[in-house]
Amino acid sequence: MSLSFPLKRLLATAGLALLVAAPVSAETSAPAAELRGTGDLGVVVERASGSVALVDTTRREVLRHVEGFGDLSHASVKFSRDARYAFVFGRDGGLTKLDLLTGEIAGRVIQSGNSIGGAISQDGRFVAVGNYEPGGVKVFDTETLELVVDVPADYEKADGTIAQAKVVGVVDAPGNRFVFSLFEAGEIWTLDMSGDEPVLDKHRDVGREPYDALITGNGRYYIAGLFGEDGMALLDLWHPENGVQRILPDYGRGEERLPVYKMPHLEGWAMAGDLAFFPAVGRHEVLVADSDDWSLVGRIPVQGQPIFVMSRPDERQVWVTFAHPDNGQVQVIDTQTLEVIQTLEPGESILHKEFTPRGEHIWISARDSDQVVVYDTRTFEELARLPAESPSGIFFTHRAHQIGL
Template identity: 65%
Template sequence: MFMLVLITALVSGCQVFSATDKAPGPDAMANSVMGTGDLGLVIERATGSVLVINTTNRSVLHRIEGLGDLSHASVVYSRDARYGFVFGRDGGLTKVDLLTQSIVGRVIQSGNSIGGAISQDGRYVAVSNYEPGGVKVFDSTTLDLVADIPATYTKANGEKGQSKTVGLVDAPGNRFVFSLFDAGQIWVLDMPDDVAGSQPELTRFEAGKAPYDSMITPDGRHYIAGLFGEDGLSMLDLWDTDAGVVEILPGYGRGEQPLPVYKMPHLEGWTVADGRAFIPAVGHHQVLVADMNDWSLVEKIPVQGQPVFVMASPDNRNIWVSFAHPKNDVIQVIDSRTRKVIRTLEPGKSVLHMEFTPRGEEVWVSSRDSNRVTVYNTRTLEPVAELDAQSPSGIFFTSRAHKLGL
């Protein structure tokens, strides 16, 4: 049995935990009975490591090392929530076993990757790549390559190019949807069923200038891409793809002077609450509110900086907003009914990510330059625990295994 060092201290009423560097190994876990529903991974971006954490106990179970460049990393989970697939910036796809707390598979599949997704049936893991531009699809069990989809397109001068791919999500029907930044397109990749010899099908749509990230609505119907090259968003209705891509919220920044963009919003952090979408505005200190019935702009909520993540608690009661440099040391909480900022929190230096526990009683917040993760009670909005971490960034709980578009 591995040693877990537990340091209890009174720091603003919080508990403080520290991780051990000693690996338990698969044999040490063999006689333990453990579920995965309250587990998760925290990315330690500077050291190429991840922490296996327990949300119920607010504790760090183990540090797993050797995952390469995690400076822009994300995680998806297998259907049984046992395995995490970690997408590294160096093109690494790493399969982590949360029960044995070890790496069970790793491939370097490109030169520069930017995230990924797992299919609805859990059989395929897709990776979105900057270099070379395109998407690669792997068998989730073996990590064998299943499909290689280069993001080739024709430039305005007639030459062939290969685009960076962004905004990769899974969609119902065993589909993957992603955007081509350089080509200004959205592609839908329909993965085959179990019929022998069937091949993936690819459909292309024109999407506007420089889509930089995207999200899919919780019902899996609407894929929405933010556009870096214009004030507006592109939306594809996956129930009616014959209609093509339509523009929504056109000119949302019209008449306002855009500010320098220090960090692009992460649109998978968009949120839907009370029939409205809450969206980070590019180049503005605003959260946009759109009516989802017709996607018209309802309101612009002023916030203290340029929003990066705009996330609703699972009950949709409050909206939590993080920010880009230089005002990235705070979180602001918005009441979803009044659409007013009700609290400004200070978790630490360089806040990078938030993640709600599955039923929303707590939210975990990473502060990269403070080397800690702070846990907040979502009812009182007060901190209840702190965990030591080495330059933490993304926080990913296994509840994601049962959600679309994550």
């Protein structure tokens, strides 16, 4: 791999809110200025138009629409340490830096042919991007977007030839590390950026086709879902010398797997006390595991193939979205009874959801209805419908202060 570092160390950004554009309608071109904190802000990806909607989560309104982000057909967002900037990862390989206070693009680079997401380092200095085409990870300076490290995802195929794997499941970990998985190679790599030179560590033969991954909230366990077989691969980052452990093996033994219409996402997984909730690949089930030993302790029947299984911040509920053809509904699971207690129909083609920082509200994107729908999570009352062009991912700034988000 080729490695390069800036000549000087960068100052980590930190601070409070500065100047921001006031809420404006789509027809207003020159907003007045006002002071604003970033804690109320969020970004909604508008996948069809290559734009994002900058939103206020307390006022439940769209502040403005910002264009110029390229192909957002499968986009994700991370936030800078001070929660002023959003880094948008586009499917066209674009990495775009958005200033949330001015509503303007502060930088943009096309760094690959096809990227799938990334992460911000613990100290806020680096942004890592995982790439499909060509496979690999590139690390950039968050202030300047200059390339710092280029890590090709090279692996040896069964016939002895060298190929590059798609990189998935890029997360940040304590100690200024990045962790990610190689789809075709069946490997998990860690990239340590804490020293003067990057250190790369590889764990091989973790399972067939890791397709996505998560890291626990305390930053200890990295868990990759496996598409090529039942089960998951777990790396204990406190004890990486112990290698990768297989968990939930053969959870579908003796059952016929259904056609998979959309890959489930593990980021945003659900925890409730000692229980962990996962989407089952190719099944109409949410799996429940004991986080002490990662054994399977339950299965919750749901109406479709789950995509996002996310816990309300107080861990009292788990909200589930589904693949086609059941993607017009959302189901809510009670984490004490492990039963579905509510089914909602926010609109057509539900793609993503995000809780407000303390969980009193949830925002849900209905792509084919061109709306973001806001619910009260206690009463299930609909609170607002906001206009957005083919909305998909919803990301609020509290993620800036959470490991793996």
